[in-house]
Amino acid sequence: MSPITVFLSVVLAACLVNGAPTGNNIVAFSAGLTHTISVTSGEVITFDKVFTNIGGGYDLTSGQFKAPKSGIYAFTIHGYDANVDKAMWIELKKNSELLVSISGYDSHSSAGNSVIVYLSAGENVYVQARPNQSFSLFGKADQVYATFSGYMIGEMDRSQSDSYNLFNQFPNFPAAGKCPSSTVSQTFNDHHSNKHVVAFAAGLTHTSTGNSGDTVRFDKIFTNIGGGYDQSTGVFTAPKSGIYKFDFHAYDANTDRAMWLELVKNTELLVSLAGFNSHSSAGNSVIIFVGQGESVFVKVRQTQSFTLFGQKNQVYGTFVGHLIGEMDMAQSDVSPMTGSNHFFFGQH
The missing domain is CATH 2.60.120.40 (Jelly Rolls)
Known part of the structure; x- marks a missing residue:
């Protein structure tokens, strides 16, 4: 990267200091699955490899993200089906509310989805197996297909998010x-x-x-x-x-x-x-x-x-x-x- 590119990047970042979250205001996490797991009806999927967890919102033990701040958040999920005879069926949920789904009907099928939603501080977002479904998600230490990622676009309260x-x-x-x-x-x-x-x-x-x-x-x-x-x-x-x-x-x-x-x-x-x-x-x-x-x-x-x-x-x-x-x-x-x-x- 040339010196002028670095300098201009700093200038642009300074212009956005009151826009996109910076420094201590950043909330972002990303986690992946490094081993194959069998999941059953309604089970929350625990992604075991944490790539980043700025703000500490993602809980490695529970697999849930808890918003540390109120604001507008973007989430993305991906999965890779390890079964040859059972469909992969995954849901992204906010508290108990269904947001979006992904599915794969063929052996070794891959799928993903994304959404942007408002979260109040303390609300949870997580990935779970669809009720009445059971299947296996594929993963290895050197083959991370299933992921759960999110970040805060902007901080605001609910009235401002209307x-x-x-x-x-x-x-x-x-x-x-x-x-x-x-x-x-x-x-x-x-x-x-x-x-x-x-x-x-x-x-x-x-x-x-x-x-x-x-x-x-x-x-x-x-x-x-x-x-x-x-x-x-x-x-x-x-x-x-x-x-x-x-x-x-x-x-x-x-x-x-x-x-x-x-x-x-x-x-x-x-x-x-x-x-x-x-x-x-x-x-x-x-x-x-x-x-x-x-x-x-x-x-x-x-x-x-x-x-x-x-x-x-x-x-x-x-x-x-x-x-x-x-x-x-x-x-x-x-x-x-x-x-x-x-x-x-x-x-x-």
Whole structure:
């Protein structure tokens, strides 16, 4: 890494000191499974290898994460089925509430999912086997497939996490591409929350047939801070310019037709996912610059049609995203020719 890159990284980090959690405010954990285990109905899965546990929220003994602070959290789970005759069926739960699920019907199938939710301090999130299911999760010290990870996007209380546009309260926090002023920063600190937070997560709670070019409408909203996700259209419209991370997952209900989805920004294809077997699961993610007012959505690939599986108690299909940091297009300098990002002062 060049000296100028290091210096600019520090500058950008300083601009975000009142945005993304820093220092003692960081809450993040990641744990993996290093041995094969048999799990039974409703059993909490204990991930035994801790990669990181900033904030001390993850309990290695119980397998549960307890939020040390109230705020908006992102979680991701993955599993790998060791059985040849029993389906893997895993649920991510908040207290006793089902969030999202993953499943694998074939021997050595792999699956994952993600969600963003609000947690009050002291609330628990954990991974468990679905009730009435038993199976084996594969793992070895040198083959860590099953993981449970999470981090706090922004600290806030429940009233501030309501799914409305928080920016109506603070329309100038912070100005696009600029570090917040001391006055605005003090206002931010006084309200004890990240007013710059943009985060949404939505899931599919019913089986839906998608035809060529259809936008997938994820109907269950877990969170929608910033108000960017439109439940009626399935489209996320960026309320602020910046660098965003997006994840999407799906589960194929067909026995004879391939699942094929695309993540699109405006009209530009970003990334795809596909499943060619019955009950196949797939996901993908991307980090990109999105300008204020630009749209991101999940759609069915042209010329394809298939059925996506979902139920209220089996949420496999998800569309999740959040703002990593604010900046304008000039600062992001996303080169369409090289796909690389460069940071410069002044003109270039």
